[in-house]
Amino acid sequence: MAPVTADQTTVRDANLGVVLRHVRDGGAISRARIAAETGLNKSTVSSLVGELIELEVLTDTGLDERPGSVGRPAATVALSGRHAAVGIEINVDYITVAVEDLAGETVSERQIWRDLRGAPPGPVLDELAVIVGGELAGACASGRLPYGLGIALPGLVDTASGVLLRAPNLRWDGAAIGRELASRLEPLRAIRVENESNLAALAELWHGEQPRPRNFILVFGEIGVGGGVVIDGSLFRGAHGFAGEFGHVTVAPHGDRCGCGANGCLETLAGLEVIARRAGLALSVGERNPSLSAELRTRAAAGEARTIDSLDVAGVAIGMALGTASNLLDLDAVVLGGAFAELAPWLVGPIERELRTRFMAARWSPFRVVASSITDGPVRGAAAIVLRDIFDNPRVALDSVGSAR
Amino acid sequence: MAPVTADQTTVRDANLGVVLRHVRDGGAISRARIAAETGLNKSTVSSLVGELIELEVLTDTGLDERPGSVGRPAATVALSGRHAAVGIEINVDYITVAVEDLAGETVSERQIWRDLRGAPPGPVLDELAVIVGGELAGACASGRLPYGLGIALPGLVDTASGVLLRAPNLRWDGAAIGRELASRLEPLRAIRVENESNLAALAELWHGEQPRPRNFILVFGEIGVGGGVVIDGSLFRGAHGFAGEFGHVTVAPHGDRCGCGANGCLETLAGLEVIARRAGLALSVGERNPSLSAELRTRAAAGEARTIDSLDVAGVAIGMALGTASNLLDLDAVVLGGAFAELAPWLVGPIERELRTRFMAARWSPFRVVASSITDGPVRGAAAIVLRDIFDNPRVALDSVGSAR
DNA sequence: ATCATTTGTCTAACAGGCATACTAATGTCC
């Protein structure tokens, strides 16, 4: 409850972050240029860079060898990639584990396809912990310092406690994923649990194709439909981190019953299996998702009418929901992620049509609808949200860990 | 584009704000208690309070005369009320002007009922400027320093330029209200233009009844329906300040055409005149709004079935839209404002019913639906949003104005 | 070889918060 007061260390922390993020965004750069571009004093920058090198988040990258430059050559610094985080995505029918370092490089990634609907969480987490342990060991072996662990889940997550409160598709309601997984692993500095679509949105913000919008909703379509909202370059989480439940926007007030208990949620019209069923595909139990979205794509590309119609119905519903979402959230863009990215060619048309009439500010807002080129958004976002601690406040995040050996 | 770096003045500015807001929220208080409650050092607080008194935002309020206390009696300080701002609400059928001081006191308030639909803005602003000039003169006469002017408008506002982009009900599209009004008045430190519902939400946050939610949507129902979203105690504005257009959430995809061009917006089912018409009231042209909502209230209270049914239809639609809004925004509460506050007894029931089934996180979110007790939200919010500058950063906002005489 | 130019570090000055010591004003207890 005590208000947040400031003192000199607040200033230092803020400026360490400014320099670090500037290097992240601009790549290898000299101290002099950092000073010129941030407005900080040369000597301040020297001191800040020195501390960041000590924390092992920056590293010297030799002299800037650009020809034609007069004067003493600049010694550049860049992100070190020494610190790394593990990202995990547990979805309805697959699990992905990836290790990403501070420089944004994906160190390793593994994916396992398995239908987890109704499976008890315990054994899954046991197995997962073994995999993660292996990845952590691998990261250490390659000289990296594991900073933390991020977990992407397809449902309502209480981020404070790390509990998956409600996952209508997975049916792991009330599972304390964060705590359970932590207890199976060596201690880490940070363990964070978040909704998968929120993390996919973060991945888009961090790693998406240029030009990256700063106000957008990432619509993540798999068996369920989720949304992650980014406003002014930061994740919008709402009161408890439940924001962006885009799949449960009402699009047909008296429509089909949804897993969440309401009627006519977007998910009941635009979920991947719903699209497939409406397109006439027979779903075998345990059907593997990758073949599912690929199958739809193939049929649509071949001009199969029922599939195209089904995608059109989904597109209209998505567009309608997006109109409402845009009116409430004031967005600049929609990014289609997950299976929706693959199916984008057939979705973008109806989405744009609906948006044009339903989004009030359309005329003043340069709206874009694009497909994400990131296929592993949630895992990368999961790693990223953990590493973001370091970019936000390197000294607090790393404290004395830099000296850990 | 240059990143925001910090130095010692940043610290000072932040702490000045912390102390000022602490005094605002806690009322008359001693320097010692400020220190204890904020965690700042006693001497720092002394110095900060000294500067705030010099800026005339705080004032000495004598000794704390509570009996039974041992030790030297405390000298308390409180908000001075020396600085004041004018709030203006231009709505479809009325204009309100109010002066509010830094202590939150409404110094004066005037309201004019007139149907402005289609009226040219110029003459209205001429007349308005005269009224505002009079209010400013009055404020000066009572020893107050006019700080700024806030304007609440029923439509899409470009807050950067102060232009009313689109007001479907008022039809003043593209009017540069901020600039036009500024040119008719003595110069002021700040002129801000905002959507009326956003400002009503701010008023609720600042002046509403306890306990005040910190994550809510204020649904402002008059002839149009608007929404103002507050997340974690601050106004959610979205990418361009267009957020919270709650009246244009789609609730009936193939419903009636709305003034905004879309079909089945909430406004087409729950706007005040729509409710009245559906209840069988004959609307004379230029009918005055206060009699309209009062008439509905009277009939409903008398148990008139058509009126109650009409309100129920509106309530269901509002509840449906709120389910969607809550799923996207993750809210803790709904506050009904404007005419909806008066009609709340007949709206709350259906709203809560719909919300319970449609809001996914309902079980983990202690949701409340309440009626606002503030009848002049937009004007008060308009004044408040201007005064907020001072609370955010007193030194920057007031600079050398404290010495103006 | 000398000079201009640019980089990076060093030093002194300044801003601001903090701990501590001190003075001031009150109530309590004998």
Add this chain to the structure above:
DNA sequence: GGACATTAGTATGCCTGTTAGACAAATGAT
């Protein structure tokens, strides 16, 4: 009534951190 405890507010010296400017280092141009 006076000594003492208690609390409020101020003054002093120190620490952290940024800044401006001086300076040394490293290079290309003349």
